[in-house]
Amino acid sequence: MSSSNSYREQPKLDNIPCYEDYGSMLRFIPSTPHVGSRYYRSSNESALRSSFDESISPSPSIIDAMDELFIEHNQSEIQSAIADQRHDQFIESSSMPSRNIRAHHPADQGFKTSNGNGLIEPFDFVWPKCPAGIKNAPMIAKWEVHRIACHCSVDLEDVLIEYRPAWKDQDIFWEDVERHKNFHGKTFPAKCGREVWVQGHEDDFSTGRAVGYKARLRFDNINKKPKFELEIPVSQKSSRLHRKFGFNRFMELKLLFGDGCKSTLQDKDKKRALARWLVHKHHLFLHYKWAAFFIEDMKPKKEKAGLTTPKMTGKRVVLFAEQGAGLNFSCMAPKTTSHSNNLSAVMSVNPVCDRFSLLDWLLQLDSNLHRPYIKLFHRISLGLSKTTPTILLMEDSIWHRPTDIESPNHKPMNDGIGRISHSLLREVRDIMGLDFLPVAIQARIGGAKGLWMLDSTPFSSDKRWIEIYPSQIKWDCNWSDPAHRTLEIVSVSSYGGPATLNLQFIPILEERAIDRELMRRTIDERIDQHLRKDLDHAKAAMETPELFRKWIRDTSYTTFGDSHDGMSWFIGGLPRDWSGIMSFLADGGFEPRRLEFLNEIMFRHQMSRWRQMEAKLHIEIAQSTSALMTIDFLGVLAPGEVQLCFSPAFDDGKQSLDDLGGLDVLVARSPAHLPSDIQKVKAVFKPELRQFKNVIIFSSLGDESLASKLSGGDYDGDKAWVCWDPDIVNNFESVDMASKVSFEEYFRPNIQNAGILASRYGKPHYLDALLEEAFSFRLSPSFMGICTSYKESLAYDERSIRNETTVRLSMLLSELVDQEKSGFEFDDNVWYRIRKDMCGGKMFLKAPAYKSGDLVALATSNQIIDILKHSMHERIQNGLKKFSTYRLSSGIGPDKPVLTTFDMDLVSYWNDFEKEAEQITSQFEPSSLWLKDFRSSLITNIDECLSYWGDMMSGKEDYLTKAIPVYERWRNISLNVRCNSPVAAIMTSLFNNGIRRSKGLGQWDLLKASLTFKRHHQRTWFVWQMAGRQLQFIKACAVRGAGENDLLIPIPVVSRMYRVLRPDARRIERVIADQDRDFENDP
Structure with missing residues (x-):
């Protein structure tokens, strides 16, 4: 019996009254109307009236909703006469008329649970009310007020708070909120980055960056209301939709389901009800009316070192603000376009704009009704892709190729890839500020996506152009729109360095090995080589400050200053992460051989890296790399030949290579499950292709593309x-791909096109029906992880990846990768049948030892991954012991540094002040006790902060949440001199001098930091988390050169420049070789 996702035939809904959305309550009751529902059958009108009769006095939520309705009426009344025309044609003008979306639900009639009753109400949710006083505030100010209120458990419904234009200064905003009576004395969350705050007050149609607003709705307990949380605003790349409509009109809502609530996504009725609530409700929040238009699975985040988070099933919903206070007009002229294109680039969007117009502008719905609606829905993600806009192209610069390059058996050989001219690629380079010319770019333009590589045609013209092949087109696009003709960059080709061996490659390498035992020994040797080299680099970095700074960058996933989560670089007195702390302290003149705090963080960083290597079994192979896959458009490479050239030359530990010509190589891509997913090919060098650096070029000849042999890959950025x-390589033999397995008896793709929905429900209602179906489909739990784990366990249990069952499951995984585009239903029933039919009824399998972390099982196993993981564990344990001993030992040479928590330079700042104050006081006012009282008061305040620190650290919250309120108390320690001593007045007046306009580095701040360090330097995390910024500045001003009195002048760097600085590897090499002069003495 086959299972299909064909759209179910539904009765047409005629003459059904539609009611406005007065509420914003989430209730999973599609069959039982209530005051919050917008869509009812005629027979339900009595139920609607009775719900009003229950309470004669209107509730605050009803009053708020009516207020919103009154605003909506005023905004849309003038434009209502032409509302219907907009659904037939998108009007590109400064006026985009508004529309009240009234979808007739395709499944509204007779929707019941399996037992015939209406659904239960497992969850209730009401969007928080926004105070009227901040209605016209910028989006970021309203967001932050609500985020603070959520953190402080303050209900804003009855809070009186007024927006002030002075809030453009972030410090004034926070001071006002902290002083507000409803927030006074509360523990506050971390501030968003200052640049995020500033950006949120500026033009929200910026072509490069956008402020991202993300909220979470946590379903932890089926018997409790979901918990609503607001995340800190983020600064991120903008998307095409952001640049067209403004980033303030978009909000992400993450639906997080705990173990106790995952059944909601498995229950078709509850899932449908949730989809309806998301799609058909207008969600009133922040005085905006939001409409959901996209949903997808949340991508799993990498676990941070030392943090364990509960596993949650997550869905990411994107909402669009159709109308509300403060929404602005758009000007779509990219800042990077040439002057000649500016006039044609100007487009405007009315602040009142509905969901239909948003999606119609992106997808040109009337032109794409022939496409499967599930796949068309999937294309919305391209409009939300984070990209860098570059060049606005004229229509005649976009060359549309009629056909792809095909093999003799009509298979596409250039799936997802086209070419771009030299001149256009040079412009992209200049706009992006690159110091090299990439030979390939992963990009989006109009309805096309994929990879574009440099044109290699000899004597090609210097004309600006880009070509698009049919395999790159995802929907028919309105190319007359300038926004759709802007080339948007996702990534560029670049030098990669050595790559790690993916865990999924290991069973394939063993399976296809000529000598399996030799392959095991070889990989084990590479583990040893990698860890030894890594340990040697860490030891060397500890000895030389310049090398230490380079080591930090080389071993960190992010660079200090990368604002990837929107938070400020600093949490209190230190950067957010270990790599940032190490960089910051090293730049201030601290050394890991001398400062115990820095030494400890370096060790933690190294230990965290190695633990992650062990968990993921990341084995660096020095003679390997990763590169974008491209093709040979000239046709000079024979089938089975590849070319890879490097720039700069690749040092693989054996030799320095400019190319791989003449070598046999293995190529693969992730994910890899089948024995054929790794192929051995011949690397050659063709002079005609020598300009292509740091990309691997596959042949365009033969019966099938090499990319498709690698787990069904293509050339759109893989x-x-x-x-x-x-x-x-020499111990490996390739194998041909197995015959494809059909799964039609279990599931079939949903090929129903959007036109069927349009004819069934009419305009504009078919879009709402489409979204409901797509949301309901995508709310289903993903089986990708479940099936992958099962397949890996089965291969482990049967000790083979090439038996028929394992191969079939591997092909099933290839189908599941494209499930979101194909639209086939895959649930517990389908998965049960597959295991019953294909796997001999094995429903559950024991997890492999390498996943369980059982060291005893690893030590006794003879399976390759277990052996390698155990080997890596033992080597890492030994390596950490050696590194711990080395870091705590004395340095090398006669001037051996002493590792300590103390630093005299940091204490001297307070000591010098105290000494000078005592001298002046004894000379002019010997009887005064002002200094004693002043010191005693400051010490009391500092010690109270330390006590508060101890209390906070004993809590269960995450570290940063506990540290921030302590820092705020320390930061707010103010100058307190109670006596009327003239000397005291003179001395304390000096506290206002020093570095002006640099918050946190005034003389008072520096003195406070110095005394904090003097008293509590052994409480390292307290001291540095409170005063790290000031202590780093004091140290930088006290660093000496060769002589005792040779003070080196620090070089201040502003934050926006600091983030782009990086160690100069060649200069550091000269320093190590003692060939560099002292740059401090350079003229």
Whole structure:
């Protein structure tokens, strides 16, 4: 019996009254109307009236909703006469008329649970009310007020708070909120980054960056209301939709389901009800009316070191503000366009704009009704892709190729890839500020996506152009719109360096090895080589400050200053993460051989890296790299040949290579499950292709593209793992792809096109029906992880990845990768049938030892991954012991540094002040006790902060949440001199001098920090988290050169420049070789 996702035939809904959305309550009751429902059948009108009769006095939520309705009426009344025309044609003008979306629900009639009753109400949710006083405030100010209120458990419904234009200064905003009677004395969350705050007050149609607003709705307990949380605003790349409509009109809502609530996504009725609430409700929040238009699975985040988070099933919903106070007009002229294009680039969007107009502008719905609606819905993600806009192209610069490059058996050989001219690529380079010319870019333009590589045609013209092949087109686009002709960059080709061996590659390498035992020994040796080299680099970095700074960058996933989560760089007195702390302290003149705090963080960082290597079994292969996959448009590479050139030359530990010509290499891409997912090919060098650096070029000849042999890959941005290690390559034999398995008896793709929905429900209602179906489909739990784990466990249990069952499951995974685009239903029933039919009824399998972390099982196993993981564990344990001993030992040479928590330079700042104050006081006012009282008061305040620190650290919240309120108390310690001593007045007046306009680095701040360090330097995390910024500045001003009195002048750097600085590897090499002059003495 086959299972299909064909759209169910539904009765047409005629003459059904539609009611406005007066409420914003989430209730999973599609069959039982209530005051919050917008869509009812005629027979339900009595129920609607009775719900009003229950309470004669209107509730605050009803009053708020009516207020919103009154605003909506005023905004839309003038434009209502032409509302219907907009659904037939998108009007590109400064006026985009508003529309009240009234969808006739395709499944509204007779929707019941399996037992015939209406659904239960497992969850209730009401959007928080926004105070009227901040109605016209910028989006970011309203967001932050609500985020603070959520953190402080303050209900804003009855809070009186007024917006002030002075809030453009972030410090004034926070001071006002902190002093507000409803927030006074509360513990506040971290501030968003200052640049995020500033950006939120500026033009929200910026072409490069956008402020991202993300909220969470946590379903932890089926018997409790979901918990609503607001995340800190983020600064991120903008998307095409952000640049068209303004980033303040978009909000992400993350639906997080705990173990106790995951059944909601498995119950078709509850899932449908949730989809309806999301799609058909107008969600009133922040005085905006929001409409949901996209949903997808949340991408799993990498676990941070030392933090364990409960596993949650997550869905990411994107909402659009159709109308509300403060929404502005758009000007779509990219800042990077040439002057000649500016006039044609100007487009405006009315602040009142509905969801239909948003999606119609992006997808040109009337032109794409022939496409499967599930796949068309999936294309919305391209409008939300985070990209860098570059060049606005004229229509005649976009060349549309009629057909792809095809093999003799009509298979596309250039799936997802086209070419771009030299001149256009040079412009992209200049706009992006690159110091090299990339030979390939992953990009979006109009309805096309994919990879574009540099045109290699000899004597090609210098004309600006880009070509688009049919395999790159995802929907028919309105190319007359300038926004759709702007080239948007996702990534560019670049030098990769050595790559790690993906865990999924290991069973394939063993399976296809000529000598399996030799392959095991070879990979084990690479583990040893990698960890030894890594440990040697860490030891060397500890000895030389310049090398230490480079080591930090080389071993960190992010660079200090990367505002990837929107938070300020600093939490209190230190940067957010270990790499940032190490960089900051090293730049101030601290050394890991001398400062125990820095030494400890370096060790923690190294330990965290190695623990992650062990968990993921990341084995660096020195003679390997990863590179974007491209094709040979000239046709000079024969089938089975590849070319890879490097710039700069690749040092693989054996030799320095400009290319791989003449070598046999292995190529693969992730995910990899089948024995054929790694292929051995011949690397050659063709002079005609020598300009292509840091990309691997596959042949365009033959019966099938090499990319498709690598787990069904294509050329729209996939990267290949390339290995030329002779011990691995020479011990490997390729195998052809197995015949494709059909799963039609279990599921079929949903090929119903959007036109069927349009004819069934009419305009504009078909879009609402489409979204309801798509949301309901995408709310289903993903089985990708479940099936992958099962397949890996089965292969482990049967000790083979090439038996028929494992191969079939591997092909099933290939189908599941495209499930969101194909639209087939895959649930517990389908999964049960597959295991019953294909796997001999094995419903549950024991997890492999390498996943369980059982060291005893690992030590006794003879399976390759277990053996390698156990080997890596033992080597890491030994390496950490050696590194711990080395870091705590004395340095090398006669001037051996002493590792300590103390630093005299930091204490001297307070000591010098105290000494000078005592001298002046004894000379002019010997009887005064002002200094004693002043010191005693400051010490009391500092010690109280330390006590508060101890109390906070004993809590269960995450570290930063506990540290921030302590820092705020320390920061607010103010100058307190109670006596009327003239000397005291003179001395304390000096506290206002020093570095002006640099908050946190005044003389009072520096003195407070110095005394804090003097008293409590052994309480390292307290001291540095409170006063790290000031202590780093004091140290930088006290660093000496060769002589005792040779004070070196620090070089201040502003934050926006600091983030782009990086260690100069060549300069550091000269320093190490003692070939560099002292730059401090350079003229």
